[in-house]
Structures are given as structure tokens and as C-alpha cells.
Amino acid sequence: MAVDAQGRPPLRIGILSAEHVHAPTYISLLAAMPGAHLVGVWDEDRRRAATAAEPVGTRVFDDVDDLLERVDGVVIASANARHRRLVEIAAAAGVHVLCEKPLATTVVDARAILDACAHAGVHLMTAFPTRWNPAARALESAVRSGALGTPVFLEGANTGTMPDVHAPWFVDPTLSGGGAVTDHVVHLADLYRWILRSEVVEVYAVANRILQERFARVETGGLVSLRFASGVSATIDCSWSKPRSYPTWGGLSIQAIGTGGAFGIDAFRQHLGVYGTREAGISWPAWGPDADAGMLAEFLSAVREDREPAVTGTDGLRAVEIVDAAYRSITAGAPVTLG
């Protein structure tokens, strides 16, 4: 077996489920990382596992326990509602966990995930790769250094195409937990918590199902307003507002206002404009640094160094609590308190 740059044997990593659209990215990145040995892929749908494993030639496992016996850590990329069961199985096998966002579809499940990992003594990381996006890091630095002064307001948009084009479960509430609010609130909510070092105390949200031709069984449009313990207000447009004709999947942007001025980021602005044949249409291929690679490297480091990852299970739980409060606010038609 190969060794990494420090001469250590690579960590053995498995993939539990390739249901999520991000699984192929994780698989190709892990297959190429010197610190990782991608052991294989398990999925309850064997054909899906085979399809995901094929490009890098990794092994397909029929039995989840068979894979868990051979790895130090797993990346869980199932449909949202199946996270809890898979985390519990992995933790029981003593395997460290990087779990796709949102950590769970209910606060109860998110807490159970944290408890399972704590009880088993394994590390749990939530997949919030945007913390490794260079623009997001530049904003965090501008706040940390004091360049922005005291932050007073954060406005953000994390909008995209309706992800049913990747996998139908995204719009099945029993598997996804919800629509645009579930899918797109957590990234910005986590970035805001990270940037502000403060917790959300109040949530207001509105949502509708007008976008995407009213076909979805879940909300496709949503606007969320957060109030932090530090007094800062923040908003999130989480809508699936990009039509199929849009040149890319979507984007994430923040306008931060502080006593030192304003600081804007557009996290996926580093893209080409490619205007090909009529059939190929218009596309915006991204060329910026891959935030997923930074996130996976941190997971490997945390496992190797036996320390808490930079994004924890608690971070995942807090984001789930914010989503839960957003749905409660939508039902109530009024702000709800949190914490």
C-alpha cells in the first residue's frame, strides 16, 4: 500500500450510499488524494454503487458490515432521511463519519446522530464544504481581522435549479425532509454562524411552491430572516429559482454590512462563459478551487490526528435546528424563537 507525503499509510475510506448528487465528486476526489485509500462503495441499490465506483475502479460492497470492517472512516451520501440509520451503523462499527448536509431531516434524528457518535467515540463531521470556498474564507477573514468593523447585517442567497434533475428523492418529502428550505438554508446558516461566532435566537421564514411550474410536492421558493444572539440580523434566499436553462447549477452570495463598510462575495463567480453549439447551449464551467477537496482533507486530518473536525456534528445539528425553526415559522406566519 502506498504511503502519503509524510510516509504514513493512507487512511482507509468507504462511501456509504451514492444516492446524493455529491457522491461522484467525493469518490473521484478521494481516489486521487494521497492521504486516502478509497476502499469501496456500498449502496442499498447495488447498481447505483457500481455506477459510482466504475469511473475510479473502486470496489463495490454488497454487505455494509463487510465495508465497515475494512475502513477507518466513511462518507455518508444517502438521501437526507437515511443519514441517521447509516451513521448509527458506522458509529457502532467504530468508524469515523463525514455526513452529507443537512445532517438530518429532524432535530430528533440530528441529536441521535450526535449521541451515536459520542457514545461510540468516533469523530463526526458535517459536510459544509463552503467553509473551504476561498471567497467565503475571505469574508470570514475580513470580519476576524476587523476590516469590516462590527458586522450588523448579512444578506445571502443560495439559489439553484430544482435538484430533482439529479435525483428524484430531493422532491420527495419523506426522503428529503423538505424542499428549498431544507436543501439551501443550511450552507448559509452555517457560514453565518462561523463568521459571526454567534447562535441564532429567532427565525422568520416564508415559502411557496410557485417556482418550477408548481409541479413539486415541496416548497420551491423560500426567504428566511435570522436574528443572532449578538444582535446581527441575516437573511437567506434559499429558492430553487434557477430554471433548467440556467448556465450553471446555481450559486451562493453574501453581502455583509458592518461598521467598516460592506463586503460582498459571490462564491462561484470563478467560471468561464462557454457558448457552444446550439445543442450544447451556454455553460459556465467553474475553475475556482474545489471546496470539497478542502473539506475532505480536513476530515482525513481530523481522523489521523484524533481531533474534532473544523466542522462538527454540533454545527450540523444547529443548522438542522434553524431549518426546523424556519418550517415552524412558515406554519405560524410569525417569527419563532430558538435556543
Next chain:
Amino acid sequence: MLPDRALPDRALPDRMLPDGALPDRAHPRRARTDAPLRIGVVGTGFMGETHVAAWAAEGIRTVIHDVDAGRAATLAERHGARVAASLDELFGAVDVVDVCTPTHLHAAVAVAAARAGRHVICEKPMARTLADAEAMLAAAREAGVRLFVAQVVRFFPEYVAARAAVLDGAIGEPGVLRLSRASFRPRQPAGHWFFDHDKSGGIILDLMVHDLDYARWIAGDVVAVHCRSASVAQPDAGVDHAVAILTHRSGAISHVSASWGYAPPTFTTSFEIAGSHGLIEQSSTTTTPVMPSLLAGAASGGPTALADTSLAGDPFRLELAEFARAIRDGTEARIGAEDGLEALRIALAADESARTGAVVRITQGAR
């Protein structure tokens, strides 16, 4: 579902053309020679000067009045206007009174002008309070004169083009709107009426009202308003950043942001209108067609940010010309006085929500 107050279909296309491209039958210059309207402008501050200049560009020599006679005289000289020594003198010399006073004085001037039998054009926001706005409507009705509220964003070509695209069905039914207007804190001395919430209503009534009106023009009447605000300059300097979340009766939702938190000379506007079948995006940061980077005279600028209208067919001219045409011909303009009142109603609800933290429910379109 389209907004309640959609324009009559045949009225829209002409009004979207640049002034010079209007067909002969509607050309304002030709019509004006038939019945020239005499225009008076009350208040010669920032917006008063903008209007006097726009009227002058339309070939109209205005009569102006200001409590500061010296400022009125300076402005008159610059734009070839004539100064009236009193409101009564002005009312006696004009057919239309264009009210550009500080916000809290709109109602007093507009009501007096209406009672003197003069048509009224009033700068936005329509008034400082709903009671004032209602009094203006009542006075105009009783006197049988026209009343218009100058929500100029309805005349900015990018906003007009987006509305035309929506009416054309390009994106289906509007579902989620995001509107933003970002600038720096107006450079006025402490004690200026602009910074007195009782007089101006602050950033929500002054700046956000543009996009609140536009959101309603696109997605229809609003039933619930949530707003959060923040102070940037000093803790007690008043609000200079606010975001409102609107729920429209149609079910559409809008995110409306207004900011004085940016560094001079920033003035950017953007909007996104997402619909059942598509999306419209617009940002001044990517559509401003000149990009100077000159070494001399960097960033002097005026006291208050204003869009560079020289690049956009001067919406102020289009607006005032349309009001004048509507008065002369007895036709409707794209914005009525009731629309100005409803924009103010949403703004006041946002201001209340920002202060109390609660969602404010309102009733619109019940008339």
C-alpha cells in the same frame, strides 16, 4: 396571476420607448404646442433641482418656490426658471404644482395646491403618514384635480423592460423577487431633515419605498410585511440598512434590501424576478455601459447618490412628461396616486415591523 393594477395593454408599449422614439401622435413636443402646461416646483433641494432640470430638458421653464429664497434664486439662474416669492404667487402662475419639499411637508403643499385648483405631482414617498396621504387624495378628489406620485423606478428602462417581460409571460407567474438598492449614507449636515425619522421616515420610506412599489407592481398587493434593520454609522444615528420580506396576496414572496452602509460613491441596484417558468436577473454592476478609471478628479460626487440617468434615457424626464401628458389628455399614467399610497402603506408597515419585531399584516386593493 398578474398584479391587480396591470396597465391597459395598449398603453404600455408607447411608454416604454425612449422619448424621442414616440410616434408622432403622442409626441409631447407637438402636443405641448397645442396646450402648454405651466409647471411650478415647490422645494429646491436635491430632488427639486433634479425635477427643475428635467422640466427644462423638456423645454419647460418652471416657476419655483422655496422657503430658502437664495437657494431658489441660484437654481432659477442655473436652469432658466422663474422664482415665485410665495406659494400663493406660484399657485397663481401655474397649472401643475410639482411638490419636492421634505417628505413631512408634502401633504400641506399638495392639499393647498389642490384647493387652489392646481393639478399635483408629488415626489415619493407620497407623504410621511397614511393620514396625510389620504388627505391629499381627498383634496384632489374634492377639487377635481389630478394627483400623481413620482415613483421614478417605474420609469427606469431596466425595470420597465423586466415588467414588460413578465407581462409577456417570459417567466410565467412571479414567485420569488429579490430587490436591492445599495448606497452610502447621504452627506448632509447633522440636523438635516433627512436624518429626522419624524420628517423623512428614514431609509425605509425614502429609499426602500422604490423597490416596495416595484415589488407590488410586479407581484401585486402585499398582505404581510416583516422587516429587520441595523445601524451602521453610530448606534444612535438611525437605521442605514434594512431588509423587508413581503408576502403578496398572490402567494409570491419578496426580499427587499435598502442600504446606506456602502462606501461612497457606491450606488448599485439589482433585482431578480423568479417565476413559475423562468428567471429575470438584472444588476447595475454588470450593465453599466461605461467603466471610467480616470486619474483626475476621482470620486467627487454629490451629497446623495443617484443613478447615472444620462445612460438610461433620463427616467425623470420620462416620468414628468408622462404625468404632464396624462394631465393634458385626461389619461392615466402608469402610476396613480393610489399606488403611491399603497407603496407608503407597505413602507410604514416595514418601518413598524423593524421597530416592533412583529409581522405587520396589511389590507391592500380592497377599494
